[in-house]
Amino acid sequence: MKTFVQMETDLRLESSLWVNNRRCAAVLTGWHFKWSEVDKKSRDKKTVSVPVAELVGVEEGKVEVLPHKTVEDTDKDFTVFYVKRSSSTGSCGLLWRLGRTQFSCPSRVLRDQWIKNLRTAVQTHTPLRPHRLLVFINPFGGKKMARQIFHSLVAPLFELAGISSHVIGKTEVFSNKILKDNGKIANCMVKKQLFCVFLVLLVTERANQARDHLLKKDLMGFDGVVCVGGDGMFSEILHGVIGRTQQEAGTCENDPGVTLQPCPLHIGIIPAGSTDCVCYATVGVIDPVTSALHIIIGDSQPLDVCSVHYGFALVRYSVSLLGYGFYGDVLVESEKHRWMGPLRYDYSGSMVYLSNRSYTGTVQYLPADPLLSSPRDNTRCLSGCTVCSRSTERLFPNSSDSGSLYSSYSGHFHNDLEGEWVTVEGRFKCVSLTCMSSSCTRSPMGLSPSAHLADGTGDLVLVWDTNPLSFLRFLYRHTSTDDQFDLPFVEVHRVKAVRFSLAGDTKEEGHEEIRELSDEMDIEAGGQVRSGSRNGSQQHLAENATGRVTTSEKKTVIPFTCCLCCKKPPAVSVWNCDGEILPFTNISCRIHGQLVRLYARGIEDKAAIHHCSQERDMCNITYMLETSLP
Numbered sequence: 105m106k107t108f109v110q111m112e113t114d115l116r117l118e119s120s121l122w123v124n125n126r127r128c129a130a131v132l133t134g135w136h137f138k139w140s141e142v143d144k145k146s147r148d149k150k151t152v153s154v155p156v157a158e159l160v161g162v163e164e165g166k167v168e169v170l171p172h173k174t175v176e177d178t179d180k181d182f183t184v185f186y187v188k189r190s191s192s193t194g195s196c197g198l199l200w201r202l203g204r205t206q207f208s209c210p211s212r213v214l215r216d217q218w219i220k221n222l223r224t225a226v227q228t229h230t231p232l233r234p235h236r237l238l239v240f241i242n243p244f245g246g247k248k249m250a251r252q253i254f255h256s257l258v259a260p261l262f263e264l265a266g267i268s269s270h271v272i273g274k275t276e277v278f279s280n281k282i283l284k285d286n287g288k289i290a291n292c293m294v295k296k297q298l299f300c301v302f303l304v305l306l307v308t309e310r311a312n313q314a315r316d317h318l319l320k321k322d323l324m325g326f327d328g329v330v331c332v333g334g335d336g337m338f339s340e341i342l343h344g345v346i347g348r349t350q351q352e353a354g355t356c357e358n359d360p361g362v363t364l365q366p367c368p369l370h371i372g373i374i375p376a377g378s379t380d381c382v383c384y385a386t387v388g389v390i391d392p393v394t395s396a397l398h399i400i401i402g403d404s405q406p407l408d409v410c411s412v413h414y415g416f417a418l419v420r421y422s423v424s425l426l427g428y429g430f431y432g433d434v435l436v437e438s439e440k441h442r443w444m445g446p447l448r449y450d451y452s453g454s455m456v457y458l459s460n461r462s463y464t465g466t467v468q469y470l471p472a473d474p475l476l477s478s479p480r481d482n483t484r485c486l487s488g489c490t491v492c493s494r495s496t497e498r499l500f501p502n503s504s505d506s507g508s509l510y511s512s513y514s515g516h517f518h519n520d521l522e523g524e525w526v527t528v529e530g531r532f533k534c535v536s537l538t539c540m541s542s543s544c545t546r547s548p549m550g551l552s553p554s555a556h557l558a559d560g561t562g563d564l565v566l567v568w569d570t571n572p573l574s575f576l577r578f579l580y581r582h583t584s585t586d587d588q589f590d591l592p593f594v595e596v597h598r599v600k601a602v603r604f605s606l607a608g609d610t611k612e613e614g615h616e617e618i619r620e621l622s623d624e625m626d627i628e629a630g631g632q633v634r635s636g637s638r639n640g641s642q643q644h645l646a647e648n649a650t651g652r653v654t655t656s657e658k659k660t661v662i663p664f665t666c667c668l669c670c671k672k673p674p675a676v677s678v679w680n681c682d683g684e685i686l687p688f689t690n691i692s693c694r695i696h697g698q699l700v701r702l703y704a705r706g707i708e709d710k711a712a713i714h715h716c717s718q719e720r721d722m723c724n725i726t727y728m729l730e731t732s733l734p
C-alpha cells in the first residue's frame with residue numbers, strides 16, 4: 105500500500121488542457137484522470153473522472169475510431185480511450201462502451217508528458233491486464249456469428265489497447281513466429297501502445313478442439329483464454345483450464361475428496377452463443393463490447409465450480425445448473441427437436457410440464473455455515489460483494505494478501521468439508537444445484553437470486569412432488585420478482601456438497617441403467633469417465649496426462665427413452681449439467697470455491713454507480729475550485 109501512495113504522488117500531473125477548444129483543468133493522480141471546464145460557471149461545470157484502471161488506451165494525435173480508425177498526427181494532441189457506462193433496458197447490468205476524448209496541449213513537451221504519465225499510471229495500477237491471450241472462436245455457436253462478432257466488435261478494441269488483431273495471412277510473417285493461417289490458426293502482430301500484447305486466435309473446426317488444445321499444448325506465458333461462443337463453448341474451455349491446472353499440479357481429479365488447485369489462467373467470455381447464461385450472470389449484460397472491455401482492463405472475478413463424480417470417476421464440472429427431474433427431462437426432450445432452434449426449449453418445457461412427472465430419490469447434503477449467508481437473505485451478489493470477499497479469506501487462509509495475484513493462492517486452499525450431512529428422501533419434481541444465481545434474460549433473478557459467484561457454496565433447490573398448477577406457479581415465479589422459494593413444496597439450502605441416489609422402488613431400475621451405461625462408458629480404475637456424444641457437441645473428458653483412459657468416444661445411451669405420451673412414465677430421469685446430459689444418476693457433487701477466474705467483475709449495481717458518480721462530480725468540482733491552475 106505504501107508503494108502505491110508513493111507512486112500516486114510521483115504520478116501526479118496537473119495542467120490546463122483543451123477539449124473541443126474549451127479550456128479544462130486536468131489532473132492525473134495515479135488512481136484517477138479527471139478534467140473539467142474552467143471557464144464555465146461553477147454550477148454548470150461538469151467533471152469527468154475516469155479511474156486509471158478503466159483507461160483503455162492513450163494515443164498520439166487526434167484519433168477517430170468510427171466508422172474507421174483514422175489518426176490526424178498532430179504533435180500537440182493526444183486521445184484517451186476509456187470505459188463509459190450506459191444503462192441497458194432488459195438487463196440487470198450496465199453496458200460498457202468505449203469513451204473517447206481528444207485533448208490539445210499548448211506544447212509538444214507537455215503532450216508527451218501527459219502520454220507518458222497516463223501510460224505509466226495504467227501499467228503501475230492495473231497489474232492484471234492481460235499481455236498474452238489465447239482466443240477460441242466457435243464459428244458454429246449461436247447464430248454462427250462468432251467470427252464476425254470477434255473481428256468487427258472485439259478486435260478493434262483489442263487493437264486500441266495494444267492487442268493488435270492483425271491476422272498473419274499467407275503472405276505476412278510477423279517476427280519469428282511461423283503461423284498457420286487460412287482462417288484456422290492465426291497469430292497477431294503486436295503494436296506498441298499501452299502494452300505489448302500477443303494474441304493467438306484459433307477458430308475451432310470440431311467440438312472439444314479448444315479443450316484438447318488447453319489440455320495438451322504449450323500454454324507458457326499466456327495470461328488468459330478468451331472464449332467466443334456460448335455456454336457450451338465456455339464449458340469446454342472451463343474443462344480444459346481446470347484439467348490442465350490439475351495435470352500440472354499432479355492432482356487426481358477423479359478423487360471426489362481431493363482439493364483442486366485454483367487455475368491461474370483467466371477466462372474471458374465474448375458472448376456469441378444461443379445461451380450465454382454464464383456471461384449474463386457474471387457481467388449482467390450479454391454484450392460483446394462490454395465483455396471485451398472487461399478483458400482489456402484485466403478485471404478479475406473468481407467463480408465457484410461444482411465437480412460431479414460417479415464413484416471414483418470425475419464426470420463433469422458445472423457452474424450454472426445441475427438439475428434432475430424437470431430440467432433433465434426438458435433437455436432430453438429439446439435434444440429431439442434441435443431443428444426448432446431456441447424455440448425448442450419453450451416447446452419441450454411445455455411438453456414436459458404437461459406430462460406431470462416426478463421422481464423418487466435420496467438427496468444428502470452438507471450445509472454451509474448459516475451464519476455467513478443464506479439463500480433466503482434477499483441479497484444479490486453484485487460487483488465487490490462482501491460475502492464473496494470474506495470467503496476469499498476463509499477459502500485461502502494462508503494467503504498473506506488475499507488481494508494479491510491469484511497465482512499466490514496456489515497450495516493454500518482450505519479444504520472445507522466439515523459438518524454433518526442431512527438426508528432427505530421422497531418424490532421430487534426436480535432437484536437442482538447451482539453455484540451462481542443463474543440469471544438470464546428470461547429469468548432476470550435466476551434460479552437462486554441470492555446465490556453468490558464466489559463464496560464456495562452452491563444452492564440446492566428441492567421441489568417436492570405437487571399438483572401441476574402449483575408447479576406452474578413455481579416455474580412462473582422465475583420470470584418475475586416473486587419469491588419462488590416461498591411455496592410450501594419448495595426448499596432451498598446453501599450447501600458445500602450434495603449426493604444423489606435413486607431410492608425406493610426405482611432402485612433396481614436405476615442400477616440397471618448404470619450397469620448399461622457403465623458398459624457403454626469405459627471406466628478404468630482411477631481413470632476418468634468419458635461420456636458419449638450428443639449431436640457432436642457434447643464435451644468429453646479427455647485422457648489425462650497419464651493416459652489412463654483408453655476408450656474411443658461412444659454414443660450416449662440416454663436412459664430416458666420413452667416418449668411423452670407413454671402410458672407408463674419413466675421411473676428415472678437424467679441430470680442436466682450446464683446443458684449436457686449426464687450418463688449417471690447416482691452422483692456426488694462438491695463445490696470448489698473460487699476455482700477459476702473470469703475477466704469480469706460481477707454485476708454492477710446501477711443505483712450505486714449512479715450515486716457514486718454524482719458524488720464524485722460534486723467532490724471534484726469542489727476540488728477544482730480549490731486548486732489553482734497554471
Ligand SMILES: Nc1ncnc2c1ncn2[C@@H]1O[C@H](COP(=O)(O)OP(=O)(O)OP(=O)(O)O)[C@@H](O)[C@H]1O
Pocket residue numbers: 241242243244245246247308309310311312332333334335336337338340376377378379380640641642643683
Ligand atoms: N467447430 C465446431 N464444430 C462443432 N461443434 C463445435 C465446434 N466448436 C465448438 N463446438 C461445440 O459446440 C457446442 C455449442 O457451442 P456454443 O456454446 O458456442 O453455442 P450455442 O449455440 O450456445 O450452443 P447450444 O447448442 O449449447 O445452445 C459446444 O459444446 C462446443 O463444444
